[in-house]
Amino acid sequence: MRCFSLLSAVCAVALTGLALVEVAPARADDMVTIVIKEHRFDPAEVKITANKRVTLLVDNQDATSEEFESGEMKVEKIVGGRKQIKVMVGPLKPGRYPFFGEFHEATAQGAVIAE
Amino acid sequence: MLASLIIVFREVLEAGLIVGIVLAATQGVVGRGRWVALGIAAGIVGSCIVAAFADGISSLFADTGQELFNAGVLLVAVVMLAWHNAWMAQHGRELARDMKAVGRAVKSGEKSLAALAIVIGVAVLREGSEVVLFLTGILASEEGGLATVAAGGLGGMALGALVSVLLYAGLVQIPTRHLFATTTWLLTLLAAGMASTAVNFLAQAGILMSGGTVLWDTSGFLRDNSLIGQALHIMVGYTDRPTEAQLVAYVAVVAGILLLTRWAARSVPRMVGAAE
Ligand SMILES: [Cu+2]
Numbered sequence: 499m500r501c502f503s504l505l506s507a508v509c510a511v512a513l514t515g516l517a518l519v520e521v522a523p524a525r526a527d528d529m530v531t532i533v534i535k536e537h538r539f540d541p542a543e544v545k546i547t548a549n550k551r552v553t554l555l556v557d558n559q560d561a562t563s564e565e566f567e568s569g570e571m572k573v574e575k576i577v578g579g580r581k582q583i584k585v586m587v588g589p590l591k592p593g594r595y596p597f598f599g600e601f602h603e604a605t606a607q608g609a610v611i612a613e
Numbered sequence: 614m615l616a617s618l619i620i621v622f623r624e625v626l627e628a629g630l631i632v633g634i635v636l637a638a639t640q641g642v643v644g645r646g647r648w649v650a651l652g653i654a655a656g657i658v659g660s661c662i663v664a665a666f667a668d669g670i671s672s673l674f675a676d677t678g679q680e681l682f683n684a685g686v687l688l689v690a691v692v693m694l695a696w697h698n699a700w701m702a703q704h705g706r707e708l709a710r711d712m713k714a715v716g717r718a719v720k721s722g723e724k725s726l727a728a729l730a731i732v733i734g735v736a737v738l739r740e741g742s743e744v745v746l747f748l749t750g751i752l753a754s755e756e757g758g759l760a761t762v763a764a765g766g767l768g769g770m771a772l773g774a775l776v777s778v779l780l781y782a783g784l785v786q787i788p789t790r791h792l793f794a795t796t797t798w799l800l801t802l803l804a805a806g807m808a809s810t811a812v813n814f815l816a817q818a819g820i821l822m823s824g825g826t827v828l829w830d831t832s833g834f835l836r837d838n839s840l841i842g843q844a845l846h847i848m849v850g851y852t853d854r855p856t857e858a859q860l861v862a863y864v865a866v867v868a869g870i871l872l873l874t875r876w877a878a879r880s881v882p883r884m885v886g887a888a889e
Contacts (some may be wrong), residue, residue: 551819562750565743569832569854572825573817575679576743578667579750584676586819600838601620601747 529584532608534558534577537599539608548592548612554585564606568597571610588612617765618772620747623843624740625773628656630847631736633777634803635729637784638697638796645726652730656737663738664745680818686735687811693728694804695870698797700725702874797874799848805866806850809859816858824858 528547532554533540546552556566558577566585567574577583587595590612599606632649639645663670663682671679704725748762787795815821832853835842845851850863 560750561754563746564750567838569836569838572813572827572854572856575817576667576671576746578671578746579753581668581671583671583679586817589825601750602616604616 528552529555531555531557534560534564534599534606536560537562537564537602537605539597539599539606542608543611544608545611545613546588546590549589551586551588552590554587554610555582556585557582563601565600566597567600568595568610570595571597573597574600615765617748617751617762618769621744621766621769622772623769624744624747625770626776626844627847628733628736628740629773629777630780630844631803632733633781633784634796634799634848635733636781637792638701638800639726639729640785640789640792640796642726644723648723648726648730649733652733653737655730656734657741659734659738660741660745663742664749667742667746674818677818677820680814681820683739684811684814684818686739687807687814690732690735691804691808691811691866693731694800694807695866695873697725697728697732698800698804698870699873699877700728701793701797702878801867801870802849803847804870805863806846806848808862808866809850809852809855812858812862813856816856821858824856824861826857827854828857828860830854 528550530544530546530552532544534556537560544554554566556564556575556577558564558579558581561579563576563578563581565574565576566583568587571587571590573585573587575583575585587610590610592613593611595610595612597608597610632653636645636649639649667679669678670682674681744766748766751762751765752759784796784799785792812821812824816825830853835845835851835853837843837846837851837853842851842853852859855863
């Protein structure tokens, strides 16, 4: 009994933070494809529309898995070998947003340019 | 090989630091070794299952399965950490004061240990599935043989475990009366950091659309993917570019756990003698 009331209290408190921020369904307007081949991004630089939510389609053509990551765009997502993932970014202010492949950081480097 | 070593080291470190903090926090609690081991074992088994079904998970919920899975797993850990801290506030003093109650307390202490085992389990699950995906990927390609994977993987695991052991050894140097307060704070901040990471995954999934403004940028000072930055990220939730939503989640969880533990500590008198 006590455990349950404790648990629900914790849940309520933990979710307060989320409730403060308005929630809306996902919506993909633009889609840009980035291919991973031999641990490199192709194209290494992609242009997207600024101030708009954009979906990046990361197409990994290598046999190895990769983690698509960017501190600037605040994304982190694993894409398996010969698999594809969709990453939603933005809306981004105009500027350059580097990204990298965490599993092959030496070669897998790229950037999104929002304009 | 060096790349595999570094990747595995970083992932093991992420889970290992959490195990170190939990071990320090449960210093002297009977049966903790069994629960911690159970958490680690379940996490490793879970990692392989998650890695095997990674594509399936990823394609769930309009391709946001991976984000929702990560967010969900983190939020479970946050709730378990909060519950553990409340339990300690309620029973910690009682345990020390009334030795006759120890038998009973140990029994209910198992619930608290189970909560921490879940925290360890999900930490190992999250990081372990990344390791499994990375290593099986390397194995599947021609670039590395079994020897590379084994050397890099085992070396990384050993190094990650070593650093975690060092953290644990450092923590237990703290005098016992301060150790409890220190680890309670560490667990609270650990939970807050996990909540803010979870919020980021929800934003990435497009579920949380607002609060995405980055509040400040300390990446020039300390990047969160540097070694120290990453260690601070796990232990206290350091992020070099926090968003509004992340800060709100962080503060809400710290405040929530503080209120909860205070409330739990105050309800101690009613608890004494009431076997539960
Ligand atoms: Cu990780």
